[in-house]
Amino acid sequence: MLLAAPLVAVGDPGSGTSIFRPASSNALAVHRYSLFVLGITGAIFAVVFTMLVVALVRFRRRPGDDAAEPPQVYGSEQVEVAWTVIPVLIVIVLALTTARTVFEVQDRAKPAGALEITAVGRQWWWEFRYPQLGIVTANELHIPVSDAAHPAPTFLKLQSADVAHSFWVPRLAGKTDLIPNRVNETWVDPHEPGLYVGQCAEYCGTQHAKMLLRVYVHTRVDFDRWVEDQRASSAAGEAVAAGRRVFETTACLNCHTVRGTVGNGLYGPDLTHLMSRETIAAGSVPNTPDQLRAWVRDPNRLKPGALMPAMQLDDHKLDALVSYLLALR
Amino acid sequence: MSSESLPLAAAGAGTDRRLRWLETLHGWVTTVDHKRLGILYVVYGIVFLAVGGVEATIMRIQLAVPNNHFVTPQVFNRMMTMHGTTMVFLVGVPILFGFANYLVPLMIGARDMAFPRLNAFGFWATAFGGLLLYFSFLGGEGLYGAGSAPDVGWFAYAPLTARAFSRGHSTDYWTLAIFVMGLGTIGTALNIVTTTVCLRCPGMKLTRMPLLVWMMVTMSAMTLVVMTPLSAAQIMLSIDRYLGGHFFDTQAGGSAVLWQHFFWIFGHPEVYVLIIPGFAFVSEILPVFSRKAIFGYPAMVAATVGIGFLSMGVWAHHMFTVGMSSHANTFFALTTMAVGIPTGIKIFNWLGTLWGGKIRFAVPMLFCLGFLFQFLIAGLTGIMLASVPFDWQLSDSYFVVAHFHYVLIGGLVMTIFGAIYYWFPKATGRMLSERLGRWHFWLFVIGFHLTFDTMHIPGMLGMPRRIYTYEADRGWGVFNLICTLGVVFQGVAILIFLWNVARSLAKGKIAGNDPWDAWTLEWVVTSPPPAYNFAKLPVVRSRRPLWDFKHPDDPDWKYE
Numbered sequence: 001m002l003l004a005a006p007l008v009a010v011g012d013p014g015s016g017t018s019i020f021r022p023a024s025s026n027a028l029a030v031h032r033y034s035l036f037v038l039g040i041t042g043a044i045f046a047v048v049f050t051m052l053v054v055a056l057v058r059f060r061r062r063p064g065d066d067a068a069e070p071p072q073v074y075g076s077e078q079v080e081v082a083w084t085v086i087p088v089l090i091v092i093v094l095a096l097t098t099a100r101t102v103f104e105v106q107d108r109a110k111p112a113g114a115l116e117i118t119a120v121g122r123q124w125w126w127e128f129r130y131p132q133l134g135i136v137t138a139n140e141l142h143i144p145v146s147d148a149a150h151p152a153p154t155f156l157k158l159q160s161a162d163v164a165h166s167f168w169v170p171r172l173a174g175k176t177d178l179i180p181n182r183v184n185e186t187w188v189d190p191h192e193p194g195l196y197v198g199q200c201a202e203y204c205g206t207q208h209a210k211m212l213l214r215v216y217v218h219t220r221v222d223f224d225r226w227v228e229d230q231r232a233s234s235a236a237g238e239a240v241a242a243g244r245r246v247f248e249t250t251a252c253l254n255c256h257t258v259r260g261t262v263g264n265g266l267y268g269p270d271l272t273h274l275m276s277r278e279t280i281a282a283g284s285v286p287n288t289p290d291q292l293r294a295w296v297r298d299p300n301r302l303k304p305g306a307l308m309p310a311m312q313l314d315d316h317k318l319d320a321l322v323s324y325l326l327a328l329r
Numbered sequence: 330m331s332s333e334s335l336p337l338a339a340a341g342a343g344t345d346r347r348l349r350w351l352e353t354l355h356g357w358v359t360t361v362d363h364k365r366l367g368i369l370y371v372v373y374g375i376v377f378l379a380v381g382g383v384e385a386t387i388m389r390i391q392l393a394v395p396n397n398h399f400v401t402p403q404v405f406n407r408m409m410t411m412h413g414t415t416m417v418f419l420v421g422v423p424i425l426f427g428f429a430n431y432l433v434p435l436m437i438g439a440r441d442m443a444f445p446r447l448n449a450f451g452f453w454a455t456a457f458g459g460l461l462l463y464f465s466f467l468g469g470e471g472l473y474g475a476g477s478a479p480d481v482g483w484f485a486y487a488p489l490t491a492r493a494f495s496r497g498h499s500t501d502y503w504t505l506a507i508f509v510m511g512l513g514t515i516g517t518a519l520n521i522v523t524t525t526v527c528l529r530c531p532g533m534k535l536t537r538m539p540l541l542v543w544m545m546v547t548m549s550a551m552t553l554v555v556m557t558p559l560s561a562a563q564i565m566l567s568i569d570r571y572l573g574g575h576f577f578d579t580q581a582g583g584s585a586v587l588w589q590h591f592f593w594i595f596g597h598p599e600v601y602v603l604i605i606p607g608f609a610f611v612s613e614i615l616p617v618f619s620r621k622a623i624f625g626y627p628a629m630v631a632a633t634v635g636i637g638f639l640s641m642g643v644w645a646h647h648m649f650t651v652g653m654s655s656h657a658n659t660f661f662a663l664t665t666m667a668v669g670i671p672t673g674i675k676i677f678n679w680l681g682t683l684w685g686g687k688i689r690f691a692v693p694m695l696f697c698l699g700f701l702f703q704f705l706i707a708g709l710t711g712i713m714l715a716s717v718p719f720d721w722q723l724s725d726s727y728f729v730v731a732h733f734h735y736v737l738i739g740g741l742v743m744t745i746f747g748a749i750y751y752w753f754p755k756a757t758g759r760m761l762s763e764r765l766g767r768w769h770f771w772l773f774v775i776g777f778h779l780t781f782d783t784m785h786i787p788g789m790l791g792m793p794r795r796i797y798t799y800e801a802d803r804g805w806g807v808f809n810l811i812c813t814l815g816v817v818f819q820g821v822a823i824l825i826f827l828w829n830v831a832r833s834l835a836k837g838k839i840a841g842n843d844p845w846d847a848w849t850l851e852w853v854v855t856s857p858p859p860a861y862n863f864a865k866l867p868v869v870r871s872r873r874p875l876w877d878f879k880h881p882d883d884p885d886w887k888y889e
Contacts, residue, residue, distance in 0.1 A: 045709055
């Protein structure tokens with residue numbers, strides 16, 4: 001069973017979160033090392049398992065046995081030394097290979113042109129800041145692809161605004177925790193464009209399960225276009241002025257920022273380019289007009305325990321506000 | 330010692346049936362007899378095993394299919410927290426201390442524990458701690474109307490436990506309950522160490538003590554070392570919450586990582602505190618049913634004490650993802666893997682004990698053999714988790730959940746069942762049914778493997794632990810469904826076990842003093858033993874006094 005499990009996992013090309021489908025050199029180093037450890041533990045398992053089965057079959061009491069006790073053996077120095085020394089050697093090998101991979105992955109130097117991102121864990125969503133580019137977004141991380149010809153690794157600074165969280169996108173890298181009062185680091189350099197999913201991996205309260213994480217890896221050209229779009233101010237025009245007034249005159253602006261308005265709250269996700277995201281509520285539901293309306297009406301119905309309060313807007317104001325949000329491209 | 334009676338009885342009312350019932354109750358409540366306290370501990374643990382099992386079942390039903398709405402996230406998180414806390418503090422520790430209480434004095438030829446009253450205090454403190462924890466379901470609302478039972482997880486990482494994130498009193502119930510249970514546990518651990526050091530019968534040198542006694546004394550000494558930082562941390566957390574302290578309060582500059590260090594310097598040795606008594610049961614049962622002396626006794630003792638020491642230096646392997654330096658990560662990987670060496674020695678010595686024996690597959694032996702296979706796997710997944718880079722992927726995933734349930738159910742609970750089948754005749758005078766025992770064993774093993782073998786897979790497919798639901802497109806659904814199905818088998822097995830106990834208490838076969846043809850001192854006395862254990866203190870000349878007695882022509886002491 002133990003041996004079958006990883007085979008099943010490796011063999012499932014459909015899983016977007018399998019640790020055995022690495023897509024970044026970080027995850028790849030871990031993956032290669034993991035196979036080595038699996039090999040060693042698998043071999044130990046096979047040997048000891050066989051010895052146990054042999055002992056049980058060979059030395060079982062048989063129906064015709066006399067009542068006499070078997071010869072009493074109290075121990076054997078040679079045998080005991082042997083089965084002490086062999087595990088010691090295995091431990092030495094494992095510890096040395098562990099050290100090599102730990103230093104290789106954890107202490108990798110940041111190259112000069114690396115993209116820097118600050119990820120902030122919050123109950124229960126992710127904030128992503130791009131200090132070099134002046135972009136702030138939420139839950140959906142966009143990074144460039146990194147291939148051998150044009151290496152473009154992304155280095156993440158991990159922080160938390162409230163409790164402990166953990167950043168885990170299995171195909172890109174192992175976990176690193178986001179802990180308040182502390183700055184942790186991790187890096188990824190995905191080799192193929194695409195969408196990589198993950199989620200918070202440290203229990204962080206009621207909605208830990210719905211603190212999902214989406215990483216979009218773009219070709220260089222697409223990434224530059226995304227950056228350009230994000231840096232522009234949102235194009236919400238006069239047509240949605242009524243909704244903008246609702247946003248600016250209710251408590252929305254205490255928590256949310258929309259660049260170009262008086263709303264500059266920092267507690268909730270930045271909404272400047274809300275409609276550039278495919279999901280809302282930290283990946284829990286697709287970002288469609290209906291879901292957006294349901295979310296604004298009562299966040300706790302979509303995500304029980306969510307910290308955003310229902311604003312008790314009447315239908316008229318709600319419609320206006322939602323059409324304003326829909327214009328935040 | 331249990332002959333104290335109500336004053337009512339003295340007034341001549343003892344013949345009244347109702348009062349006799351009261352008198353029995355009074356006898357059990359006021360007892361300071363180590364055997365009665367041992368039984369109380371074990372029964373208490375089994376009751377909470379059922380409670381913790383119900384909590385686990387609720388979680389498994391919720392997770393059986395993606396996006397399920399069986400319970401709310403709040404309820405799920407409470408179940409998750411209460412299940413973990415219950416199983417460690419109200420099931421594992423009491424059952425093992427119960428066995429230590431019952432067996433250590435008998436096995437070293439003593440008439441009771443060194444401090445009988447402290448012993449009673451230990452049990453009742455633990456018992457009230459458990460009630461305090463469960464009272465949170467009623468009282469946890471506190472003044473703020475927030476929360477009910479604690480929902481911060483069984484290791485309650487800061488700052489989730491700060492008042493800003495955990496309003497109401499649920500976390501306070503958790504903190505105080507663990508503190509109170511800790512006091513009882515420390516008392517009992519002290520008692521076991523003292524008893525072993527001071528009350529051994531003539532001839533019972535340290536090198537002649539049964540392995541069970543060695544392991545229980547190691548476990549107790551470890552408890553003394555590790556319960557104290559946990560209790561200190563609980564006090565610090567209370568100071569944070571109510572007296573303006575900032576130990577773990579990150580908003581005021583406290584350290585969240587400090588809590589993790591405090592918790593795991595308790596938490597990891599605690600795993601060994603739990604599993605070493607499991608080793609103890611196996612080390613007693615395996616030789617008797619192989620009809621051979623334990624292989625390599627001195628190495629077994631050294632390995633046990635070695636695990637005790639090494640386990641104090643491995644705690645940060647729970648923290649490979651918190652951003653420790655690469656040197657610290659490597660150090661804790663090395664110490665953790667090093668624990669594998671004495672553990673390997675033990676497995677090989679048990680194998681050596683089987684080798685050349687005449688193995689009888691009675692129910693206690695079946696459970697011990699199940700343990701051997703399952704603990705082998707648990708140890709190997711432990712090596713994977715000790716391998717830091719692998720752990721970056723596996724940590725806090727369902728792989729870890731599968732791993733420690735392999736240790737605690739596939740390892741510990743199996744040996745506890747084995748121990749109950751083995752010593753039940755001694756404690757009650759009646760045998761448990763072998764036929765029902767086999768049903769219990771096989772159903773439990775099938776259910777265990779369905780649930781926990783399968784559980785490794787979603788972990789490797791990226792499923793984090795402690796999530797109340799998951800997305801359908803992740804491919805975790807079918808594995809979770811199989812995990813949940815396994816619960817049915819385990820549940821039926823437990824019901825068969827409880828039925829077996831109830832039935833055998835009433836009409837089980839009479840056991841006699843020594844139903845297994847065993848070799849340690851508890852089998853000399855009647856079943857159940859008299860309150861004073863030994864009318865005349867025994868004198869021993871070897872590790873297997875009853876072997877010497879049964880084989881005067883070929884006694885053990887000739888070879889030691």
